[in-house]
Amino acid sequence: MTNDTSKINNTSTTNKARPWIQTGRYEFETVCRSTLCPKEWLQVEKIYVCEYCLKTTIQATSARRHRTKCTQTRPPGCLIYTQKDVNIFEVCGWKTKTYCEDLCLLATLFIESKVEIKNVHRFRFYVLTVCHNDNQYEFAGFFSKLQFQERLNLSCLLILPPYRNRGFGSLMVHISYALSRLANIHTGTPERPLSTQGLLCYRKYWKSKIFDYLLTKTNDEQIAINDISKATSISTCDIIETLASLNMIRMLEKDKLIIYRSQELLDEYEQKSKETDIRQEIVNYDSKCLTIKPIPIPLPFENKCKKIKFDDNETVMTFLNYYPSSSTDDID
Known part of the structure; x- marks a missing residue:
């Protein structure tokens, strides 16, 4: 030293x-x-x-x-x-x-x-x-x-100031979701309330996982909100919250939400991801480095969303019959 x-x-x-x-x-x-x-x-x-x-x-x-x-x-x-x-x-x-x-x-x-x-x-x-x-x-x-509360995959997160801006916060969030998957919990969520820094860290993680998934889809594909949740291990309410923070969601009727597929935001995200990969000091999660054994605690999440699909005339996705609930509904 x-x-x-x-x-x-x-x-x-x-x-x-x-x-x-x-x-x-x-x-x-x-x-x-x-x-x-x-x-x-x-x-x-x-x-x-x-x-x-x-x-x-x-x-x-x-x-x-x-x-x-x-x-x-x-x-x-x-x-x-x-x-x-x-x-x-x-x-x-x-x-x-x-x-x-x-x-x-x-x-x-x-x-x-x-x-x-x-x-x-x-x-x-x-x-x-x-x-x-x-x-x-x-x-x-x-x-x-x-x-034994695997659905609540994180209670408190702290990265000391000297070690910030190296991707450690995102790494720890990745680990928390990976541990839930090893315990046969396919979707997880952090304990509320989130601190200001914790919320920023999670929204950055949620955005990256959701955008990575959307970039693999075309405008004419039908997608279920549960497919996004299953692919990313993010709870449905956290997906809605993240898209709302990006101004990519609108309420049209009582039972319908519209998510605007912003190509500008997706392109900007892709460019920043490439720049981040170049930075050698950034630590990205590698599943091969995780050596913990699975813990079988079956606590399945209840699916609360129905199908969403791309509108043929516009580059948007439509949520059908989804009612946003409070953050505690997913963890009770």
């Missing part, structure tokens, strides 16, 4: 001072002041976090002392995904309570809601690390999901 410290500034969301975090070679500002974290964290300028075991201290001398004694070099779980220097470990909350509580405490400084601290035994955690030549796995982020 290098001795240089990289500072990453985040946009301020409150007038009150927020502590900075130093972990390994990185130093960066936190996002929010949570009442769930220890009070002393909000009374200091800097918090020191071990990049391997996540032990936290507010004193530099204690951090240096811990660094010389810490023998942990990786998360306390099973390695389920390896791609170049990127590794993801599955950690059970009921097995390693202290480590998982430290994960959640760290998340309180970046996520204002949906962070469980006392009930970590109910969750599984998927910890993202970046490995160096000396086989030391630096903590870069994580996502959590409820045990």
